[in-house]
Amino acid sequence: MRRPSVRRSWYWPTVNFRGVKPVLMTPETEVGPWRVLEQRGQGSYGAVYRVERAGHPEQGPFALKLALHLNDPRFEREGELLSRLQHAGIPRLVERGTWEVQAGGGFPFIVMEWVEGVPLYEWAAQHPLTSRQALRLLAQVASALAATHEAEGVHRDVKGDNIWVRTRDAGAVLMDFGSAYYRRARVLTHQFPPPGTPEYQTPECQRYQWEARHQPSARYEAQPADDLYALGVTAYRLVTGRYPPALDMRVTEQGFEFFRPPRLPPEALVSVSPELAEIIQQLLSDDPSGRGTTQEVAEVLEHLAMTAGPQADHRITPLPARSNPAQPLQPRSSRAEAPWLAMAALVYLWIGAWWMKEGHVPVPEKVPQSQVHEQRDGGTVGLGAQVLASPPEARPDEPGMSGIALDIPKKPLPGQRLPPCERYTVEIHGGCWAQVSGAVSPCSASMYEWKKACYLPLIAPSRPSTSDTP
Template sequence: MGAWRVLEQRGQGSYGAVYRVEKGGHPEEGPFALKLALHLNDPRFEREGELLSRLQHAGIPRLVERGTWEVQGGGGFPFLVMEWVEGVPLYEWAAQQPLTSRQALKFLAQVASALAATHEAEGVHRDVKGDNILVRTRDAGAVLMDFGSAYYRRARVLTHQFPPPGTPEYQSPESQRFQWEARHQPSARYEAQPADDLYALGVTAYRLVTGRYPPALDMRVTEQGFEFFQPPWIPPETLVSVSPELAEIIQQLLSDEPSGRGTTQEVAEVLEHLARTAGPQADHLITPLPAQSNPVQPLRPQPSRAEAPWLAMTALVYLWLGAWWMNEGHVPAPGKVQQSQTHEQRDGGTVGLGEEVLSSPAPVRLLEPGVGGMLLDIPKKPLPGQRLPPCVKYTVELNGACWVPVRDAVPPCSASMYEWKKACYLPHVDPGRPSTSDAP
């Protein structure tokens, strides 16, 4: 491709593939990363390249060249060439070796500094997470990767409908509330701010040290419709032996109010200061504390082939039942939510520079009225929209309706499930029912 010789493909995402390349005739200059669009004339690459061209920071890959691979018939595939960053994703790095609070503070300070440079250039990354942060092999420095979802002021708008770019588990409370409140406004668009990146950095920090996500914002079904439900805050220091300085900054970054997180430059400076001055506990290894009422839960493994149909059906249940309630007009405008956060789920993951995640909003968990930690027994009658017998494969008939048994789940069931004879179930919603959308 022009002056670049492809050495190997290193990953592929939704909109681009990443190749390890070298400059033709100048292999001594070292390898570079070439990100090639998968779609003709993809405007995302123009936007990503423009923002990267404004950034000069040690924690951000340097843009070397941008252009288009022309093809016969007109048009072409845009590409970007950046410096090659040899390293390991942050979460993977932390899983391979011991981590101290001081090391975590240093990583977070370096990412915050890269974000400060991005925000100074009027950009917003919009997909900050551990999978988009590489720990550089040569010096263990943190590098913020994958600006495919990024946006800068006055850039061309490419996403005209929900969900906004990014990864649901890292979306800020204000983003989640906007998506909910504007769900019936097709032209509504959430304008990401630096505070959104700071919140995502807080989620990244919480998961880095605890191995789990902060308490998740849920929805519950009441007699009036849907309403937000915020579970209690679980301080990271109650789960792992994290230093008080790190615990405090994590809580600040996860503030419900954007102003409570501070400015990006302030956060970067505070983190750098804490990395230097934190007390002796910051040099102790971060380890799980003795089992408590909220023990540390490991990240969920990838489902096996045998489990995949069950998980897919569970997802359909959520989607169809949630859509039915919203389309039927049973959803009132929610009131103010206290410190909304994200679901504890495993990241879909990205492949370095090659991935741009445009995911669905944070999944909705359905809770029955007046229920706390566990749900009621299987109802006597079918739920609205629930499939009736004959039931299909992977489902069972209970009380005249079809239900999905949740494999390996045992009572007390989670808040999204029903209980029957010491097992947990989800309602199977019939995807064949006619549309209940409002008339135009």
Template sequence: MERRGEGAYGAVYRAFAEGHPGPVALKLALYPGDERFAREVELLSRLRHPHVPRLLDHGRWLPPGGPPHPFLAMEYVEGVSLYAWARRQRPSSRQVLHVLAELARALEATHAVGGIHRDVKGDNVLVSAAEGRAFLTDFGSGHFVGAAPLTSPPFPPGTPPYRSPEAWRSVRFPLLESAVPYAPGTADDVFALGVTAYRLVTGEYPPAAAPKDPECPVWSLEGAGPPPPRALNVRCCPELSGLVSRMLSVRPEARGGARELAEALEQTARKAGPEADAPLFIAEVSHPLRTWADSPPVLPRGTRPRWRPWLVAGSVGGALMLGAGGMLRVHPGAASAKEPTSLRMGAEDGGTVAVGDSVMTTPVAPTREPSAWSTLGVDMPPKPFPGQRRPDANGRCPGKAQVAIHGGCWMKSPVDPKDCDPDSFVYKGVCYTPVFALPRPATSNTAAP
């Protein structure tokens, strides 16, 4: 019926299938014989769960005079992303416990068939408008036992702020071609769900786990881990805060499996006291030129004010969440003239949104520029690497061919996104390589050994 978005690897359409009531989400590969589709189809065909959109059909489309392109069709889901739902609904701790339990059950089903999601995050969760039911989506970066790897080291597809500390600890710099890529497990999915819950409850991410980051020591095996959510939002009930901290345990074995976590969340939702029914956020006093979507939730007194606009911008406006197995642009509406630049610059989840999916949601008039979805390659990090060149006060990098992105300077690579080399990162469907300052030659007379 209409094309809803196009990315580096696929395009998504709203379609109607003969014999199927209502619309379906049709995902069509942009490249013939794309192996990603076969892997996604295999994983989704194993799943039958009320909180995972159903795979309806798959096959190959033969364009006139061209090679066949794989496609798949999935259940059409009307709803909004998890973070957009939270901003509109202002849920209580008990409501969040129910949603997290549904997602944990979806992960349990995925793990039971030998699969790993590998990109759990708020923008890959849809909450249906009709029932308020949570759906785990975006299986385009998923993996299952026996599947051939499709990406280069150090990481498989994913979004950096959601990567586990053990994943980051596996990285050795400089990256070598012979490096063995990190293999995520079920504990990585549980950790990513914990990061999702942390941001959902507090409005920001836990401390970064990336190597050489100033906050990284909290994730060492001897570290204390992140502060509990209740320390940032006093309205979070102690039981929910404790379960989120458990999901973010430094040691993978302490997090527990998805089934064990789902049971704990369900039990807590049933038994938690009246404190669990208080809204997690307080609505702002209305302003004629502002709406609820224009500003972050307001925390109560006694809560640490640590809001960062780029962290909450991913849920601004409940924009259309679509996926196309790669970078995907959403058709924009009129952007707000009052919108801060910081919100537009950091609109994606975690500074990046990883692989797309074939699930579509009902659009809501966006209040920001369209989101960009990165490809199955390594995602652009949300902030510069240590030693990476930075733009000046005017946002210009020192080299004419350099581009300023996320506070760092990058060189554009003239290759197709699917051919990015291991040292490149993908941003809006284009390969970029970080620019580092070369060490200056020594000026002393010290002789080298």
């Protein structure tokens, strides 16, 4: 019987191969021996397809990640690191190559084992979560990270979206090594911010970005401690439904300084076991050495998953409102959270300077921090991106609310937005300023004064991350 011809269907929306999406494939397209079944995701640099080996469907599905740009070197780096890793919690590399489409040009691809499952936060929203289950999942991720670090690699984008829980055995799998780096690998990111998702970046990374902001050639070198901190953020959000407060900045007479807003421990928010609460606090240490080594963390988590007390088998639930005045939201799928990013960015532009200058902790009931989440492409919220829906009402006993307002300086403040200014803002002395509605001289100490009106500086947002997370 004659075998029907294979339909090959792919297209370029642009003919010069320099567009954002130069090639997309439809079902039945063949890339070497791999036949496309369906597209399952797309990021900034690659698209993921469920494929099968042509002529051997009995082998089951595989995941093919295809570059969206000709000769993209990111895939060479990702494929090389995956080739060094053999771990149950990391997708196994099956093949890597280039889909040649013209002389000297093609689209790199990698083929991995197919992982049937859902992202971690989505899984937690669909299943009752206990502390023992959380410890077990985190132990599996830490073990995968230990293997990565042993191979001299750093993942650089550990988060709930990149940790999948397998359907068949509820095991955790560390996914998407598109932002990963290994020693002596080719450097691909030459500007800020470094790859990754801002909410998961370490204090040392955030400080470096600020201190080296005027050095175009500066580059942050991620370490295993960065992955461990991101695992701590993931764990905190997994059990509480919110992010821990990020490192903040405030204005002093000497300039800007960093400080850590008060962080409620997990046990103050939810009924988490003491063993899990303690390891989360360790992973979120501001001191990189205080987080421990990856292998130590993996071993401790595995030990705690087996030996934690009876409370570890109780479902994690929010504490009563009287014990928890800042009630956290329950974990939910990040697909439903992306719209909050646009709102957060808009609010950040208008009043970001207020909280940096005053150093206040955001009021959760205004805009809960758990509603400002990462996007699939690594996020768009920059350094210290914690926001308020509106400035809190001043009270006489609040620090910083008394005294004489500062005059607007003769030149822009560090990090201030420069002209052309946004709508509803004005240019004063080369910087963009927002007038505080209803506030007149004498202004509070949290504001700047100009011609008997009160203003706040507009802070320039950080550039979106380049993390590729299809």
